[in-house]
Amino acid sequence: MAIFSLLHEKIRQGLKELGFIEPTDIQTAAIPEILKGRHALLIAPTGIGKTEAAMLPIFSRFLEAEKKKGVTILYITPLRALNRDLMQRLEWWGDKLGIRIAVRHGDTKQSERRKQTLKPPDMFITTPETLQALLTGKVLRRHLKDVEYVVVDEIHELAESKRGAQLSTALERLYAITNKEFQRIGISATIGNPEEIADFLVWHKKVNIIKTTNPKAMKIQVEYPEPKREDRYISAKILSSISVASRVRRIVELVKAHNRVLIFVNTRETAEAIASRFKILEEPIGIHHSSLSQEVRVDTEDEFKMGKLKALIATSSLELGIDIGSVDLVIQYKSPRQVLRLVQRVGRAGHSHKKESKGVVIATDSDDTLESLVITCRSLDGKVESVKPWEKPFDVLAHQLVGLAFEYRKVKKEHALLLFRRSYPFRELEEEELDETLRLLSQLRILWVDDDYFGRTRRSLEYYYGNLSTIPDERKFF
Structure with a gap:
């Protein structure tokens, strides 16, 4: 119970109501580190309480800080079904602590979206694809400028696909909106290369890798x-x-x-x-x-x-x-x-x-x-494969360039290059590679490009929203 005593009083009361007395190993290790505001990658098998290990200290910090008008917590999962499930799990805590939590993804009704735009929740649960849409909305971008915490669930599932590269660059675009470093928490199953996945989460800052000490039988x-x-x-x-x-x-x-x-x-x-x-x-x-x-x-x-x-x-x-x-x-x-x-x-x-x-x-x-x-x-034997993130997928780069053009209308090439180099998949992006990608987008009339700047055209909207998903289409041949 000593670890739980570090949390806000309301959370301690909630844990008693739910009958939680002893923290799990991952909770014991993670809660103090997250309370200190450090970036962390939590690695443990399923059913060990990783979600609570991440969210309870974030909720505790939220309650102790001055309340902001916009979204403060962003929780990203690979699946809409996971979003729905997580909402059901955290709804009780939201009611108990007075934290407004909402889901935003492709299945969210238009009426609910309007409500979220007019009165943003304290916490958004979303997917990488929906985050792409949120970043380009004029009002929603304003709501995201106060984000303090980002949790990426099942990060191993995202990292090995182009969705991971898309998410990594989107988080740097979010950084540009907030104009500050927000705390990043990754939640992962057991993997063979935790150091690389920690870099994928945020490679330009130190990330604490926190593993469970007792593997599940x-x-x-x-x-x-x-x-x-x-x-x-x-x-x-x-x-x-x-x-x-x-x-x-x-x-x-x-x-x-x-x-x-x-x-x-x-x-x-x-x-x-x-x-x-x-x-x-x-x-x-x-x-x-x-x-x-x-x-x-x-x-x-x-x-x-x-x-x-x-x-x-x-x-x-x-x-x-x-x-x-x-x-x-x-x-x-x-x-x-x-x-x-x-x-x-x-x-x-x-x-x-x-x-x-x-x-x-x-x-x-x-x-x-x-x-x-x-x-x-x-x-x-616990010999799990490594998860290899994508390196410089240029289709993702093209899409993100169009996203930047939507956000700022006119973007300096130098600023775009620095922004993308903050993301792990594009950390070694060369200026020539950026120019070649922009040249192609210009030839397709998706962006206008001059010597130092680029911006959106009439075709930008269709291209950006038509390619929010990097999940490949399945084609069957008989």
Whole structure:
């Protein structure tokens, strides 16, 4: 309780009401550092209380400081579903502490957006793409000038994609708006290169890397189901091969032997294919992936929490920290391809720092079995891969240049170069590379460019808002 005593009195009262007496390891290590205003990267498995380790000291500092009119706290996640889930988790604290919290992303209704513009919340929960839109709004930019704290959740998920490069430069654009250094907190799963991800968060300042001292206990086994006589009947019923029927039968056995099970697959196509077979067998197993509508995903999550569904088939949509209640087993269908993915997914079982996480990998052939065994061994040994951020993605640079033109109408090239060099992906950006990118944008008439300055044109609006997302489109060929 000594660590919690450092927090504001209202937060201590809230912790008592919720029955939290002892902090977790990550909370013990992180709370004092964040209270001192230091940049920090929190690294721990799922279910260890990383969100509270970051947010409680930020809330404490917020309560002790003079209240500002605009947004003070910015919380960024990779998924809209995570935004919604986080809002539900923090809403109680917001009401308790008098902190107004709001979600802003693509699903936010227009009426709610108007309210947020007229009366901004104290804390925005958003995505990297929506942050791009916020930075160009005249009124919203004014609301963002008092930002003091930025939290990037699941930073490992963002860092290895162009979304990470986009976010990194957006945070430097935010720095230009606030005209001061705001405190940055990254929250990550276990990764192999924490120092580089800390640099990615803010490379021009020292970042405290805070890891949990007690790794979560895990038990993972790899199975290659052998065909049984009953599999012939299943095969005929679901119109599949005997080997597929064997895997389906084994998954059903595991689901029936446990209370709640998550079944992870690597693609949406696999999710739909397996789900259709369970539907034929009339098993209470649902499906969850990002292509489903928000209403369907929410209903499925609720049915799983209430026990109407014993299992959920999911892609990476449930891999991150979305609250779907207690899970006592995770099944990974086929090799997850990465140690990080397996650790993250199996960590969803026993979603508490005191419970063991149990996982079973269902392999599909000899090669898949061998790969799964290697990944499982490395997972249990804590040998997680490094996450490599993108270096100088020029499509992201082009988009950010147009964003700057929107913000300031007329931008000095020298100022743009200095701003981008503050972000980790563009820390080594050369003046010639900036000029070449601007030259291309000028040829396309997306920007006007002269010797020292650049600015927006009629085509800038369509280009900027048409390319807010760097998530690649999926194209299927038959």
